[in-house]
Amino acid sequence: MDYGKIYVIGTGPGDTEHLSKKALEAIKEAQTVIGYSSYIKQIDGILSEEQEKLPFNMKDEIKRCEAAVKKSAEGKTVALVSGGDAGIYGMSGLLLEIIDKESLTRKVPVEFIPGIPAFCAVAAAAGAPITNDFCVISLSNLLTPWEDIERRLRAAASGGFVIIIYNPRSMKRKEELTIAKNILLESIEKNRPAVIAKAVTRRGEEIIITTLENIDKFDIVTMNTTVIIGNENTYVNDLYMITKRGYGNKYDLNKNR
Ligand code: SAH
Secondary structure: OOOOEEEEEOOOOOOOHHHOOOHHHHHHHHEEEEEEEHHHHHHHOOOOOOEEEEOOOOOOOHHHHEEEEHHHOOOOEEEEEEEEEOOOOOHHHHHHHHHHHOOOOOOOOOEEEEEHHHHHHHHHHHHHHOOOOEEEEOOOOOOOOOHHHHHHHHHHOOOOEEEEEOOOOOOOOHHHHHHHHHHHHOOOOOOOEEEEEEOOOOOOOOOEEEEHOOOOOOOOOOEEEEEEEEEOEEEEOOOOOOOOOHHHHOOOOOOOO
């Protein structure tokens, strides 16, 4: 029997409003839907009774991919869903590695459908904090050694990037954001604008615009929170966080007004 297609789908930062049309069609086409239980819950409204749902726990990523390959071997069309984009701290790479290890690369048809990453939704909620070169750093040391995380924080700060921090805090990791902040403060001034955004586009969304020295002082920092620290051209007005990209240096923004 031929292997069924595996769609690897980014479902966006929250509810199904941010799913692309293509992702929606692929989810509806799938006979089996596999993913972290809370992502499956988020798309529950568009799933039908007939579809097989295989929810998994948080750290079961390998099992999820193995289940996807097994169902594909049974000829089923599979939707492997991740929040945000599946290629950003998501399931895409692991699935390909597992398929490769089993020498099935040319046998299992895989299609990747991109999703809106959480940091895009956070930026949209705050105004325009990115606009220029940026980098994303996860503070989770589950798969990346903490020394590497520190090295990347220092490089990002000295490189002048807008810095996006994922996984700023978890039940087990309570101090990392403070350590990260102190590293950033080695080369960034303490009143640099920052935004802290929890559960963006989901129920319980909260957004706080603050400064670098205070990013670790809010209860809303959990594993569902993203922090964005501006670059040297970032400022805040009474509504938005804005990173000037440099138009004002090149053109007269007051002209014709
Ligand atoms: N694949 C996802 C990222 C997964 S890593 C993406 O493309 O964005 C998980 C981290 O993403 C969380 O720890 C948090 O920092 C961030 N995140 C995910 N959803 C979020 C949301 N709705 N609001 C704020 N941050 C979110």
